Amino acid sequence: MPRALVATAPRTPALAEYREPDLGAGQVRLRSVLSVVKHGTELRAFRAETRDATAPFDRELRLHLPGERRGAFPQPLGNQAVARVVETGAEAERFRPGDLVFGALPIRETHTVAEESLQPVPAGTAPEALLCWDPASVALCGIHDSGIRIGDCVLVTGLGAIGLMAAQLARLQGASWVACSDPFAKRRALAAAHGADLVIDPTAGDAGLIVKQRSGGRGVDVSIEASGSYAGLHDTLRATAYGGTVASIAYYTGTADALHLQGEWHRNQLTLISSRDVNAPLRAHPRWTGERLHRQAVDLLAAGRLRADGVLDPIVPFERSADIYREIDRNPDAGIKMAVRYDDDGSDAPGAAP
Numbered sequence: 001m002p003r004a005l006v007a008t009a010p011r012t013p014a015l016a017e018y019r020e021p022d023l024g025a026g027q028v029r030l031r032s033v034l035s036v037v038k039h040g041t042e043l044r045a046f047r048a049e050t051r052d053a054t055a056p057f058d059r060e061l062r063l064h065l066p067g068e069r070r071g072a073f074p075q076p077l078g079n080q081a082v083a084r085v086v087e088t089g090a091e092a093e094r095f096r097p098g099d100l101v102f103g104a105l106p107i108r109e110t111h112t113v114a115e116e117s118l119q120p121v122p123a124g125t126a127p128e129a130l131l132c133w134d135p136a137s138v139a140l141c142g143i144h145d146s147g148i149r150i151g152d153c154v155l156v157t158g159l160g161a162i163g164l165m166a167a168q169l170a171r172l173q174g175a176s177w178v179a180c181s182d183p184f185a186k187r188r189a190l191a192a193a194h195g196a197d198l199v200i201d202p203t204a205g206d207a208g209l210i211v212k213q214r215s216g217g218r219g220v221d222v223s224i225e226a227s228g229s230y231a232g233l234h235d236t237l238r239a240t241a242y243g244g245t246v247a248s249i250a251y252y253t254g255t256a257d258a259l260h261l262q263g264e265w266h267r268n269q270l271t272l273i274s275s276r277d278v279n280a281p282l283r284a285h286p287r288w289t290g291e292r293l294h295r296q297a298v299d300l301l302a303a304g305r306l307r308a309d310g311v312l313d314p315i316v317p318f319e320r321s322a323d324i325y326r327e328i329d330r331n332p333d334a335g336i337k338m339a340v341r342y343d344d345d346g347s348d349a350p351g352a353a354p
Helices: 039-047 133-146 161-173 185-193 207-214 230-239 290-302 318-330
Strands: 003-009 012-017 027-036 080-088 100-103 110-114 153-157 177-181 198-200 220-225 240-248 271-274 312-317 337-341
Touching: 003 318, 012 318, 027 100, 039 318, 080 110, 133 161, 133 220, 133 240, 133 290, 153 161, 153 230, 161 177, 161 185, 161 220, 177 185, 177 207, 177 230, 185 198, 198 207, 207 230, 220 230, 230 240, 312 318, 318 337
Parallel strands: 153 177, 153 220, 177 198, 220 240, 240 271, 312 337
Antiparallel strands: 003 012, 027 080, 027 110, 027 337, 080 100
Protein backbone atom coordinates (compact mmCIF):
# COMPACT_ATOMS: atom_id res chain seq x y z
CA MET A 1 0.00 0.00 0.00
CA PRO A 2 1.17 3.57 -0.63
CA ARG A 3 2.21 5.72 2.29
CA ALA A 4 1.85 9.35 3.34
CA LEU A 5 3.68 11.60 5.79
CA VAL A 6 1.19 12.56 8.49
CA ALA A 7 1.13 13.98 12.01
CA THR A 8 -0.53 11.43 14.25
CA ALA A 9 -0.43 13.80 17.24
CA PRO A 10 1.21 17.16 18.01
CA ARG A 11 4.88 17.10 16.96
CA THR A 12 4.63 13.42 15.96
CA PRO A 13 5.36 12.77 12.26
CA ALA A 14 5.05 9.27 10.82
CA LEU A 15 4.71 7.40 7.53
CA ALA A 16 1.23 5.86 7.39
CA GLU A 17 -0.37 3.57 4.81
CA TYR A 18 -3.55 4.62 3.01
CA ARG A 19 -5.85 3.33 0.30
CA GLU A 20 -6.36 5.25 -2.91
CA PRO A 21 -10.02 5.72 -3.84
CA ASP A 22 -11.39 4.48 -7.14
CA LEU A 23 -10.66 6.78 -10.05
CA GLY A 24 -13.72 8.91 -10.74
CA ALA A 25 -14.91 10.90 -13.72
CA GLY A 26 -12.73 13.94 -14.37
CA GLN A 27 -10.02 12.64 -12.05
CA VAL A 28 -6.40 11.63 -12.59
CA ARG A 29 -4.07 9.35 -10.65
CA LEU A 30 -0.62 10.75 -9.88
CA ARG A 31 2.71 9.46 -8.67
CA SER A 32 4.67 12.06 -6.70
CA VAL A 33 8.03 13.35 -7.91
CA LEU A 34 8.82 16.15 -5.45
CA SER A 35 6.89 17.59 -2.49
CA VAL A 36 7.51 20.51 -0.15
CA VAL A 37 6.60 21.67 3.34
CA LYS A 38 5.07 25.05 4.20
CA HIS A 39 7.15 25.76 7.27
CA GLY A 40 5.24 28.61 8.92
CA THR A 41 1.58 27.69 8.57
CA GLU A 42 2.08 23.95 8.60
CA LEU A 43 4.41 23.81 11.58
CA ARG A 44 2.00 25.92 13.63
CA ALA A 45 -0.71 23.31 13.10
CA PHE A 46 1.80 20.50 13.66
CA ARG A 47 2.84 21.94 17.02
CA ALA A 48 -0.79 22.76 18.01
CA GLU A 49 0.39 25.52 20.36
CA THR A 50 -1.15 28.67 18.87
CA ARG A 51 -4.61 30.18 19.19
CA ASP A 52 -5.63 28.28 16.07
CA ALA A 53 -5.45 25.14 18.20
CA THR A 54 -6.67 26.52 21.53
CA ALA A 55 -9.30 29.04 20.37
CA PRO A 56 -10.58 28.32 16.85
CA PHE A 57 -11.11 31.25 14.48
CA ASP A 58 -14.78 32.13 13.88
CA ARG A 59 -14.89 33.13 10.20
CA GLU A 60 -18.18 35.02 10.52
CA LEU A 61 -17.17 37.14 13.51
CA ARG A 62 -13.50 37.05 12.44
CA LEU A 63 -12.44 36.46 16.02
CA HIS A 64 -10.69 33.68 17.91
CA LEU A 65 -13.16 32.24 20.41
CA PRO A 66 -12.64 29.75 23.24
CA GLY A 67 -13.63 26.24 22.30
CA GLU A 68 -12.26 22.82 21.55
CA ARG A 69 -10.80 22.35 18.10
CA ARG A 70 -11.87 18.99 16.77
CA GLY A 71 -10.43 16.69 14.17
CA ALA A 72 -6.97 18.26 14.09
CA PHE A 73 -5.14 14.91 14.15
CA PRO A 74 -4.16 12.94 12.27
CA GLN A 75 -3.31 15.62 9.72
CA PRO A 76 -1.50 15.46 6.38
CA LEU A 77 1.87 17.18 6.09
CA GLY A 78 3.20 19.07 3.09
CA ASN A 79 1.28 21.48 0.88
CA GLN A 80 2.59 21.33 -2.71
CA ALA A 81 3.89 18.69 -5.07
CA VAL A 82 5.03 18.03 -8.59
CA ALA A 83 3.73 14.66 -9.77
CA ARG A 84 3.42 12.53 -12.90
CA VAL A 85 0.08 11.44 -14.30
CA VAL A 86 -0.13 7.64 -14.38
CA GLU A 87 -3.83 7.12 -15.13
CA THR A 88 -6.84 9.17 -16.21
CA GLY A 89 -10.50 8.66 -15.46
CA ALA A 90 -13.50 9.02 -17.72
CA GLU A 91 -14.08 12.58 -18.94
CA ALA A 92 -10.55 13.62 -17.92
CA GLU A 93 -9.25 15.45 -20.99
CA ARG A 94 -6.59 17.94 -19.87
CA PHE A 95 -3.79 15.49 -19.11
CA ARG A 96 -2.42 12.19 -20.35
CA PRO A 97 -0.27 9.53 -18.66
CA GLY A 98 3.30 10.77 -18.44
CA ASP A 99 2.41 14.46 -18.09
CA LEU A 100 4.11 16.38 -15.31
CA VAL A 101 1.74 18.49 -13.20
CA PHE A 102 1.76 20.43 -9.94
CA GLY A 103 -0.75 21.54 -7.36
CA ALA A 104 -1.67 21.87 -3.70
CA LEU A 105 -0.95 18.30 -2.63
CA PRO A 106 0.34 16.74 0.62
CA ILE A 107 3.42 14.56 1.03
CA ARG A 108 2.30 11.13 -0.14
CA GLU A 109 3.38 8.68 -2.77
CA THR A 110 0.25 8.85 -4.92
CA HIS A 111 -2.78 11.10 -5.39
CA THR A 112 -6.23 10.77 -6.94
CA VAL A 113 -7.61 14.24 -7.61
CA ALA A 114 -9.77 16.25 -9.99
CA GLU A 115 -7.69 17.29 -12.96
CA GLU A 116 -9.06 20.85 -12.71
CA SER A 117 -7.15 21.25 -9.44
CA LEU A 118 -3.81 20.78 -11.23
CA GLN A 119 -1.64 22.84 -13.53
CA PRO A 120 0.87 21.59 -16.11
CA VAL A 121 4.54 22.09 -15.36
CA PRO A 122 5.74 24.74 -17.84
CA ALA A 123 8.27 23.44 -20.35
CA GLY A 124 11.84 23.96 -19.20
CA THR A 125 10.90 24.77 -15.61
CA ALA A 126 12.61 22.78 -12.88
CA PRO A 127 10.28 21.27 -10.26
CA GLU A 128 12.51 22.77 -7.55
CA ALA A 129 11.77 26.28 -8.81
CA LEU A 130 8.09 25.66 -9.40
CA LEU A 131 7.54 24.49 -5.83
CA CYS A 132 8.46 27.95 -4.58
CA TRP A 133 5.27 29.40 -6.07
CA ASP A 134 3.45 29.42 -2.74
CA PRO A 135 6.07 31.50 -0.84
CA ALA A 136 6.47 33.67 -3.93
CA SER A 137 2.73 34.33 -3.94
CA VAL A 138 2.70 35.24 -0.24
CA ALA A 139 5.67 37.56 -0.76
CA LEU A 140 4.14 39.13 -3.87
CA CYS A 141 0.98 40.00 -1.95
CA GLY A 142 3.08 41.70 0.73
CA ILE A 143 5.06 43.63 -1.87
CA HIS A 144 1.80 44.85 -3.44
CA ASP A 145 0.39 45.93 -0.09
CA SER A 146 3.62 47.64 0.97
CA GLY A 147 3.51 50.19 -1.86
CA ILE A 148 7.23 50.00 -2.66
CA ARG A 149 8.21 52.64 -5.21
CA ILE A 150 11.14 53.01 -7.61
CA GLY A 151 14.20 54.08 -5.66
CA ASP A 152 12.94 53.00 -2.23
CA CYS A 153 15.21 51.45 0.37
CA VAL A 154 13.78 48.23 1.78
CA LEU A 155 14.44 45.91 4.72
CA VAL A 156 13.28 42.27 4.76
CA THR A 157 13.34 40.53 8.14
CA GLY A 158 13.08 36.74 8.19
CA LEU A 159 14.72 34.81 5.38
CA GLY A 160 12.69 31.66 5.09
CA ALA A 161 11.39 30.92 1.61
CA ILE A 162 8.89 33.81 1.82
CA GLY A 163 11.47 36.36 2.93
CA LEU A 164 13.94 35.23 0.26
CA MET A 165 11.25 35.70 -2.39
CA ALA A 166 10.25 39.08 -0.92
CA ALA A 167 13.81 40.41 -1.11
CA GLN A 168 13.99 39.61 -4.82
CA LEU A 169 10.51 40.94 -5.52
CA ALA A 170 11.35 44.22 -3.76
CA ARG A 171 14.14 44.69 -6.29
CA LEU A 172 11.83 43.83 -9.19
CA GLN A 173 9.36 46.38 -7.82
CA GLY A 174 12.01 49.09 -8.07
CA ALA A 175 13.84 49.14 -4.72
CA SER A 176 17.31 50.64 -5.10
CA TRP A 177 18.73 49.12 -1.90
CA VAL A 178 17.64 45.94 -0.12
CA ALA A 179 18.81 44.87 3.33
CA CYS A 180 17.97 41.48 4.84
CA SER A 181 18.05 40.25 8.42
CA ASP A 182 17.96 36.69 9.78
CA PRO A 183 19.71 34.88 12.65
CA PHE A 184 20.68 31.87 10.50
CA ALA A 185 23.91 32.09 8.48
CA LYS A 186 22.72 29.76 5.71
CA ARG A 187 19.76 31.98 4.95
CA ARG A 188 21.78 35.20 5.04
CA ALA A 189 24.28 33.70 2.61
CA LEU A 190 21.53 32.76 0.17
CA ALA A 191 19.98 36.25 0.36
CA ALA A 192 23.37 37.75 -0.46
CA ALA A 193 23.79 35.32 -3.37
CA HIS A 194 20.37 36.42 -4.66
CA GLY A 195 21.39 40.08 -4.66
CA ALA A 196 20.80 41.61 -1.20
CA ASP A 197 22.94 44.71 -0.60
CA LEU A 198 23.29 44.11 3.13
CA VAL A 199 22.72 41.04 5.32
CA ILE A 200 22.43 41.35 9.09
CA ASP A 201 22.62 38.88 11.94
CA PRO A 202 20.12 40.36 14.43
CA THR A 203 21.56 38.27 17.26
CA ALA A 204 25.00 39.86 16.80
CA GLY A 205 23.97 43.52 16.80
CA ASP A 206 21.14 46.05 16.76
CA ALA A 207 19.54 45.48 13.35
CA GLY A 208 17.55 48.71 13.49
CA LEU A 209 20.60 50.79 14.31
CA ILE A 210 22.70 49.06 11.65
CA VAL A 211 20.08 49.81 8.98
CA LYS A 212 19.83 53.46 10.08
CA GLN A 213 23.60 53.84 9.97
CA ARG A 214 23.95 52.17 6.56
CA SER A 215 21.13 54.25 5.07
CA GLY A 216 22.59 57.65 5.94
CA GLY A 217 20.68 57.93 9.19
CA ARG A 218 17.28 57.96 7.50
CA GLY A 219 16.18 54.33 7.65
CA VAL A 220 14.32 52.32 5.03
CA ASP A 221 11.20 53.52 3.27
CA VAL A 222 9.54 50.11 3.56
CA SER A 223 10.10 47.07 5.73
CA ILE A 224 8.76 43.62 4.88
CA GLU A 225 8.40 41.54 8.04
CA ALA A 226 8.45 37.81 7.24
CA SER A 227 10.00 36.28 10.34
CA GLY A 228 6.92 35.67 12.49
CA SER A 229 9.12 36.83 15.38
CA TYR A 230 8.13 39.71 17.65
CA ALA A 231 11.82 40.60 17.84
CA GLY A 232 11.89 40.77 14.04
CA LEU A 233 8.83 43.01 14.01
CA HIS A 234 10.46 45.28 16.59
CA ASP A 235 13.59 45.51 14.43
CA THR A 236 11.49 46.72 11.49
CA LEU A 237 9.93 49.45 13.64
CA ARG A 238 13.42 50.67 14.58
CA ALA A 239 14.79 50.44 11.04
CA THR A 240 11.95 52.17 9.17
CA ALA A 241 12.19 55.86 8.31
CA TYR A 242 9.85 58.55 9.61
CA GLY A 243 6.49 58.12 7.89
CA GLY A 244 7.55 54.78 6.42
CA THR A 245 5.63 51.52 6.05
CA VAL A 246 5.98 48.11 7.64
CA ALA A 247 4.17 45.31 5.80
CA SER A 248 3.84 42.15 7.87
CA ILE A 249 3.31 38.91 5.96
CA ALA A 250 3.85 36.70 9.02
CA TYR A 251 1.81 34.98 11.74
CA TYR A 252 3.29 35.61 15.20
CA THR A 253 3.56 33.02 17.94
CA GLY A 254 4.82 33.00 21.50
CA THR A 255 5.02 35.96 23.85
CA ALA A 256 5.47 39.54 22.65
CA ASP A 257 8.12 40.51 25.21
CA ALA A 258 10.54 41.58 22.46
CA LEU A 259 8.05 43.99 20.83
CA HIS A 260 7.85 47.56 22.15
CA LEU A 261 5.37 50.16 20.88
CA GLN A 262 6.45 52.88 23.27
CA GLY A 263 9.19 54.50 21.17
CA GLU A 264 9.83 54.39 17.43
CA TRP A 265 6.30 53.23 16.59
CA HIS A 266 4.78 56.31 18.24
CA ARG A 267 7.33 58.97 17.34
CA ASN A 268 7.98 58.03 13.71
CA GLN A 269 4.32 57.80 12.59
CA LEU A 270 4.78 54.44 10.93
CA THR A 271 2.11 52.62 8.97
CA LEU A 272 1.76 48.92 9.83
CA ILE A 273 -0.02 46.72 7.28
CA SER A 274 -1.08 43.09 7.66
CA SER A 275 -0.90 41.18 4.37
CA ARG A 276 -2.22 37.69 3.52
CA ASP A 277 -2.40 36.25 0.01
CA VAL A 278 -5.29 33.84 0.63
CA ASN A 279 -7.67 36.43 2.04
CA ALA A 280 -10.70 37.13 -0.12
CA PRO A 281 -11.06 39.76 -1.27
CA LEU A 282 -7.51 41.07 -1.55
CA ARG A 283 -6.93 44.79 -1.03
CA ALA A 284 -6.61 45.27 -4.80
CA HIS A 285 -9.83 43.35 -5.56
CA PRO A 286 -11.35 43.01 -8.11
CA ARG A 287 -8.27 43.73 -10.24
CA TRP A 288 -6.17 41.28 -8.25
CA THR A 289 -7.51 37.93 -7.10
CA GLY A 290 -5.76 35.04 -5.41
CA GLU A 291 -5.76 33.19 -8.71
CA ARG A 292 -4.05 36.06 -10.53
CA LEU A 293 -1.53 36.47 -7.73
CA HIS A 294 -0.62 32.77 -7.80
CA ARG A 295 -0.40 32.73 -11.59
CA GLN A 296 1.96 35.71 -11.55
CA ALA A 297 4.19 33.97 -9.01
CA VAL A 298 4.42 30.89 -11.23
CA ASP A 299 5.19 33.02 -14.28
CA LEU A 300 8.02 34.86 -12.49
CA LEU A 301 9.59 31.58 -11.41
CA ALA A 302 9.14 29.92 -14.80
CA ALA A 303 10.73 32.91 -16.53
CA GLY A 304 13.70 32.88 -14.15
CA ARG A 305 12.98 36.39 -12.89
CA LEU A 306 12.73 34.93 -9.40
CA ARG A 307 15.58 32.65 -8.34
CA ALA A 308 14.77 29.56 -6.32
CA ASP A 309 18.18 27.91 -6.30
CA GLY A 310 19.12 26.89 -2.77
CA VAL A 311 15.66 27.55 -1.30
CA LEU A 312 14.63 23.88 -1.14
CA ASP A 313 16.93 22.76 1.64
CA PRO A 314 17.12 20.02 2.78
CA ILE A 315 15.91 17.75 -0.02
CA VAL A 316 15.38 14.30 1.50
CA PRO A 317 14.22 10.87 0.32
CA PHE A 318 10.64 9.95 1.21
CA GLU A 319 11.80 7.12 3.46
CA ARG A 320 13.54 9.61 5.75
CA SER A 321 10.91 12.32 5.63
CA ALA A 322 9.44 11.70 9.10
CA ASP A 323 12.84 11.85 10.81
CA ILE A 324 13.94 14.97 8.95
CA TYR A 325 10.58 16.67 9.51
CA ARG A 326 11.06 16.10 13.24
CA GLU A 327 14.55 17.59 13.02
CA ILE A 328 13.32 20.68 11.14
CA ASP A 329 10.72 21.23 13.86
CA ARG A 330 13.33 21.03 16.63
CA ASN A 331 16.10 22.92 14.82
CA PRO A 332 14.79 25.50 12.34
CA ASP A 333 18.35 26.45 11.38
CA ALA A 334 18.73 22.98 9.84
CA GLY A 335 17.13 24.14 6.58
CA ILE A 336 15.08 26.68 4.68
CA LYS A 337 12.25 24.83 2.95
CA MET A 338 12.16 21.05 3.32
CA ALA A 339 11.48 19.03 0.19
CA VAL A 340 10.82 15.31 -0.29
CA ARG A 341 12.03 13.42 -3.34
CA TYR A 342 10.48 10.11 -4.39
CA ASP A 343 12.36 8.97 -7.48
CA ASP A 344 15.80 8.38 -5.92
CA ASP A 345 17.45 8.13 -2.53
CA GLY A 346 18.20 11.84 -2.45
CA SER A 347 21.94 11.30 -1.95
CA ASP A 348 22.99 13.42 -4.92
CA ALA A 349 20.30 16.09 -4.63
CA PRO A 350 21.34 19.69 -3.88
CA GLY A 351 20.78 20.37 -0.21
CA ALA A 352 20.23 16.68 0.56
CA ALA A 353 20.33 15.79 4.22
CA PRO A 354 23.42 13.83 5.29
